[in-house]
Amino acid sequence: xxxxxxxxxxxxxxxxxxxxxxxxxxxxxxxxxxxxxxxxxxxxxxxxxxxxxxxxxxxxxxxxxxxxxxxxxxxxxxxxxxxxxxxxxxxxxxxxxxxxxxxxxxxxxxxxxxxxxxxxxxxxxxxxxxxxxxxxxxxxxxxxxxxxxxxxxxxxxxxxxxxxxxxxxxxxxxxxxxxxxxxxxxxxxxxxxxxxxxxxxxxxxxxxxxxxxxxxxxxxxxxxxxxxxxxxxxxxxxxxxxxxxxxxxxxxxxxxxxxxxxxxxxxxxxxxxxxxxxx
Amino acid sequence: xxxxxxxxxxxxxxxxxxxxxxxxxxxxxxxxxxxxxxxxxxxxxxxxxxxxxxxxxxxxxxxxxxxxxxxxxxxxxxxxxxxxxxxxxxxxxxxxxxxxxxxxxxxxxxxxxxxxxxxxxxxxxxxxxxxxxxxxxxxxxxxxxxxxxxxxxxxxxxxxxxxxxxxxxxxxxxxxxxxxxxxxxxxxxxxxxxxxxxxxxxxxxxxxxxxxxxxxxxxxxxxxxxxxxxxxxxxxxxxxxxxxxxxxxxxxxxxxxxxxxxxxxxxxxxxxxxxxxxxxxxxxxxxxxxxxxxxxxxxxxx
Numbered sequence: 001x002x003x004x005x006x007x008x009x010x011x012x013x014x015x016x017x018x019x020x021x022x023x024x025x026x027x028x029x030x031x032x033x034x035x036x037x038x039x040x041x042x043x044x045x046x047x048x049x050x051x052x053x054x055x056x057x058x059x060x061x062x063x064x065x066x067x068x069x070x071x072x073x074x075x076x077x078x079x080x081x082x083x084x085x086x087x088x089x090x091x092x093x094x095x096x097x098x099x100x101x102x103x104x105x106x107x108x109x110x111x112x113x114x115x116x117x118x119x120x121x122x123x124x125x126x127x128x129x130x131x132x133x134x135x136x137x138x139x140x141x142x143x144x145x146x147x148x149x150x151x152x153x154x155x156x157x158x159x160x161x162x163x164x165x166x167x168x169x170x171x172x173x174x175x176x177x178x179x180x181x182x183x184x185x186x187x188x189x190x191x192x193x194x195x196x197x198x199x200x201x202x203x204x205x206x207x208x209x210x211x212x213x214x215x216x217x218x219x220x221x222x223x224x225x226x227x228x229x230x231x232x233x234x235x236x237x238x239x240x241x242x243x244x245x246x247x248x249x250x251x252x253x254x255x256x257x258x259x260x261x262x263x264x265x266x267x268x269x270x271x272x273x274x275x276x277x278x279x
Numbered sequence: 280x281x282x283x284x285x286x287x288x289x290x291x292x293x294x295x296x297x298x299x300x301x302x303x304x305x306x307x308x309x310x311x312x313x314x315x316x317x318x319x320x321x322x323x324x325x326x327x328x329x330x331x332x333x334x335x336x337x338x339x340x341x342x343x344x345x346x347x348x349x350x351x352x353x354x355x356x357x358x359x360x361x362x363x364x365x366x367x368x369x370x371x372x373x374x375x376x377x378x379x380x381x382x383x384x385x386x387x388x389x390x391x392x393x394x395x396x397x398x399x400x401x402x403x404x405x406x407x408x409x410x411x412x413x414x415x416x417x418x419x420x421x422x423x424x425x426x427x428x429x430x431x432x433x434x435x436x437x438x439x440x441x442x443x444x445x446x447x448x449x450x451x452x453x454x455x456x457x458x459x460x461x462x463x464x465x466x467x468x469x470x471x472x473x474x475x476x477x478x479x480x481x482x483x484x485x486x487x488x489x490x491x492x493x494x495x496x497x498x499x500x501x502x503x504x505x506x507x508x509x510x511x512x513x514x515x516x517x518x519x520x521x522x523x524x525x526x527x528x529x530x531x532x533x534x535x536x537x538x539x540x541x542x543x544x545x546x547x548x549x550x551x552x553x554x555x556x557x558x559x560x561x562x563x564x565x566x567x568x569x570x571x572x573x574x575x576x577x578x579x580x581x
Binding site for chain 1: 295325326329332333334335336349350352355356361363364367368369370371372373376377379380381383384385386
């Protein structure tokens with residue numbers, strides 16, 4: 001077996017033999033299910049409590065808004081809000097090695113540093129996809145239930161929605177490897193977590209909001225990782241809120257931008273920390 | 280049975296920024312023997328071992344195993360088994376799972392996990408998370424990790440640290456049996472007394488430089504049978520020794536006089552009217568220890 005294949009198997013076992021992967025997964029699922037349920041049950045409930053709203057919106061609407069717009073926004077909460085979880089998982093997979101000094105056995109077994117980082121990257125890509133599936137079970141499962149309980153069309157039969165769900169899984173996979181890249185770039189565990197939370201919850205939302213005020217800012221903002229991810233998926237609660245005048249990227253462009261972030265961060269991190277002396 | 284290959288350091292130096300950690304290290308470790316890699320804390324032992332294992336890149340020189348660089352080995356775990364730090368385990372992972380991960384990464388048959396757990400006596404604690412292990416248990420897990428690939432070369436950094444007396448007795452016998460099978464065994468320690476019953480060869484470094492290498496017995500002959508003598512009035516004793524043409528050096532046990540005859544010293548003291556509180560020929564072990572201390576320097580004995 002090649003060093004890479006062996007390291008890949010070891011990385012999966014590493015992930016599944018500590019608790020953090022399912023703790024993060026459970027928290028993500030609960031959070032997203034609650035959020036999606038709140039919006040879908042809330043709007044659908046409002047729709048049935050206020051018949052004049054339903055009448056105003058007509059067929060295929062909920063609380064005066066078209067279902068074809070609301071449903072994707074609810075389902076895409078999986079990525080628009082949930083993306084921070086695979087990022088954290090990916091960064092922890094790296095920073096744990098530094099924190100607990102397990103880089104020593106890792107590099108003893110796989111002295112080819114590039115192979116060992118590539119194995120971690122590959123493992124987290126798969127784990128990210130798993131997070132994507134679970135996140136969608138949360139948002140789609142509970143969200144569609146909310147619409148269905150009040151007799152509304154969940155839109156799940158729509159081919160566009162199905163494609164959106166598939167792209168959401170890809171986005172979550174890419175986010176996990178963005179996390180790996182951040183982890184090698186900032187090997188301090190606390191530093192990494194603070195950076196991720198500050199950027200995803202505060203810095204990027206503000207920048208994207210600012211992007212809505214001027215075209216040149218919007219031009220830049222659509223290349224931010226979160227915006228690229230939303231373009232890849234094709235819907236996001238943020239796009240609805242900020243409503244920039246600049247057209248978002250095509251879905252495949254968004255995917256390439258996000259993948260470029262993941263690769264560039266890992267390459268940079270490899271030079272900064274991964275290939276260094278382990279003392 | 281895997282056979283050992285020599286470990287060779289050839290002109291190895293390492294500089295970390297402005298700190299010269301290791302300078303021009305040159306020695307060979309032969310298979311079939313237990314070699315003690317000795318030196319005070321901070322002498323550069325761990326850095327040297329990490330260079331050998333491809334974890335630290337030497338500034339100059341080469342450290343090889345059977346003539347090959349560690350990083351160029353196909354399945355390093357099956358060639359060299361290493362235990363470096365007692366703390367290199369994820370505290371949330373069980374001992375058994377830590378070994379499973381290492382076995383997978385190293386391409387080692389999973390059945391070996393069970394075998395090595397048994398060898399080091401950890402089977403009963405294998406399911407417990409490493410965070411709940413004592414230092415001694417972590418040392419055993421480290422040794423189990425080193426043994427996973429049934430390697431011909433073993434590199435162990437301070438393996439005796441933290442073991443209880445029973446564990447120390449066990450590991451001494453175990454290391455001897457590994458060398459007896461023809462393997463290369465390199466064991467570091469900052470205490471000669473900790474390993475002198477186990478090692479055949481010694482490599483001694485101080486301040487990053489090689490100060491001595493050879494068989495253990497080469498340390499004995501260095502001092503040539505010193506005599507320890509002491510008196511309630513040390514000053515008077517030193518004067519009497521000096522008058523008799525003998526040079527004494529004060530130590531904690533008394534005044535050490537190299538290459539002297541106890542009877543002659545007793546006679547000198549009697550003639551000078553100096554009361555003696557101790558007079559004996561230094562025993563083997565403390566003889567080795569004083570050679571060791573003389574080599575690494577007084578300030579090195581932290």
